[in-house]
Amino acid sequence: MSTSQNQQIQITKAATTKINDVDFDNLTFGSVFTDHLFECDYINGEWQTPVIKPYAPFLLDPSARVFHYGQAIFEGMKAYKDDANAVWLFRPDENFKRFNNSASRMAMPSVPENVFMNGLNELLKLEEAWVKKGNGSSLYIRPFMIATGTGVMANPSDNYKFMILLSPAKAYYAGEVKVLIAEHFSRAANGGIGAAKAAGNYAAQFYPTNLANKEGFQQVIWTDDTTHTKLEEAGTMNVFFRIKDTLFTAPTSERILDGITRKSLIELAASEGINVEVRPVLVAELVAAAKEGTLKEIFGAGTAAVISPISGFSYQDVYYELPKSEDTYASHLKEKLTNIQNKLTEDTFGWTVKV
Known part of the structure; x- marks a missing residue:
């Protein structure tokens, strides 16, 4: 291994690489990670010197607060490589802003922009070979922060660890997706942490999803959570409904995540x-539209899949199949958005940022 200093980041390079052992044509999403990771600790009120080092397990005290009180947040981002081998990020400023909004809601320290952005850029430069060209290929980016302070007192931690992991990804094919509309379980409640990308939000979904x-x-x-009459999110994604030729989606709130793909699709659709x-x-609107034949599409929107079409839904033990069509808003918008992300068409919105 070799160690160097770069823009106040201590970089220790791995002695060998795993990249030659990876089948980039057959990737299971989020299961393969690059040679290095980024790490920066927050100790007693101060951010320490950030490091980039070989990907490896690390030790935590059994009483670390993350295990006992769930102080853990994360983000999901992607990097893309264009035909000229330049690497691009998609709206990273929005991820940075949302990450710190989540931190604030979970009583965690804000990560400085220079730590987040410089760390991400330096890590991507080091792992540039892991970003493959071609529409459908990307490098998934997982920034996260956990409470590492020790002791089982029910208080916010005093120490934290911020890290960034990178995972090569192919196009996310989920197959046919049928959904169940929740009548009892809720993803989030008013006054809760639904608008934060907090780990506990996702853990709480597993049980009702397993039942489905x-x-x-x-x-x-x-x-x-109150009346179970308003449609909010689909799985871990924001959700859109096409009735006749209008797209509908719920407004963001304390219960609904401010999805970056969601807001991009809203702007793109309008354009x-x-x-x-x-x-x-x-x-009731959705059921009525399905019965009348005016419900044309439902699709989820998020970083991993970009857009995930839904083939039908069940409510009160009645299943409603959606019409099959090749000329859908979902396919049209997905193509437009992924072309921007992959620099195949001009980015007139200013969403892409070169690494």
Whole structure:
């Protein structure tokens, strides 16, 4: 291994690389990681010298607060390589802002921009070979922060660890997705942490999603916690509904994550002349539209899959199949957005940032 100093980041390079052992054509999402990771500790009120080092397990005290009180947040981002071998990020400023919003809600320290952005850029420069060219190929980026302070007192931690992992990814093919509309379980509640990318939000979804899986559904469309009459998110994604020729999606709130893919699709759809309404969408509206034949599409939107079309939904033990069509808003918008991300078309929105 070799160690150097770069822009106040201590860099220790791995002695060998795993890249030659990776089948980039057959990747399971989020299971393969690059040779290095970024790490920066927050100790007694101060951020320490950040490091880039070989990817490896690390030790934590059994009483670390993350294990006992769940102070853990994360982000999901992607890097892309264009035909000229330049590496690009998609709206990283939005991820940085949302990360610190999550930190604030979880009583965790904000990560300085120079730590987050410089660390990410230096890590990507070191791992540039892991970013493969071609629409459908990307490098998934997972920034996260956990509470490392010791002791089982029910208080916020005094120490934290911020890290960035990189994982090569191919196009996310989930197959046919059928969903169950939640009638009892909720993803989040008013006053809660639904708008934060907190680890506990996702853990709480596993049980009701497992129940849906046993009934033959791949995901759950979550409803509001009070009345279960408003449609909110699909699985871990924001969700859009096309009724006639209008796209509907719920407004962000304390319960709904401010998705970066979601807000990009809203802007992109408007630029394509597609009518978009951001307002509460009722379960009753969806059922009525399905019965009338005016419900044309439902799709989830998020970083991993970009857009995930939904083939049908079940509510109160009645299943509603959606019409099959090749000319969908989902396919049109996905192509437009991924072309921007991969620098195959001009980015008129200013969303892409060169590493």
